[in-house]
Amino acid sequence: MDNPELIQTLALAAAVAWASGINVYAVLGVLGLGGTLGFIELPPTLAVVQDPLVIGAALVMFVIQFFMDKIPGVDSGWDALHTFIRIPAGAILAAGAVGNVDPALTVAAGLLGGAISAATHATKAGARALINTSPEPFTNWAASFTEEALVLGGLWAALSHPMIFLVLFILFLLILCFLLPKLLRGVAVVWRRIAGWLGLTRSTPS
Secondary structure (H helix, E strand, C coil): CCHHHHHHHHHHHHHHHHHHHHHHHHHHHHHHHHHHCCCCCCCHHHHHHHCHHHHHHHHHHHHHHHHHCCCCCHHHHHHHHCHHHHHHHHHHHHHHHCCCCCHHHHHHHHHHHHHHHHHHHHHHHHHHHHHCCCCCCHHHHHHHHHHHHHHHHHHHHHHHCHHHHHHHHHHHHHHHHHHHHHHHHHHHHHHHHHHHHCCCCCCCCC
């Protein structure tokens, strides 16, 4: 595998893992439609996403998520449910993106892909939980449209300009190392307040 092919493979694997943590249905729809229409050349290990049943299911779920993701409170419940969907899907897609290679490399790609999907999912879910402390829906809409644009733009960059995507992806990981702990601490504070309002926690006597 020469360098351009290696860079393209790395970019595709990183992109599908990263984007799956945000909107796995958009990833499946883009790959499936792009491969079917001849705009994307997918490895044989990802050919299943071009099946009409997979494309149809992905598009139906994308439409459902499009609306669920814009309702304050409902979006956080949707994110909680998708903890069990986005992370495994990101691992499977990342493993499939490397194609038929050494099984050890495939397993490594799956492990790294799952970790990346978990990080982006946690970032998305944490940000939404904090946004939901505001009762107005406009920030939810803005966040949702931004996420969808990032997923579509990121996939396009990975397929069209893989080196640029990889540079931006590394920058994203560096920012994430700084941002994610702060998000998780903020979410913990919100949950403690909610638990206090519901009487689920007891104040310790001084």
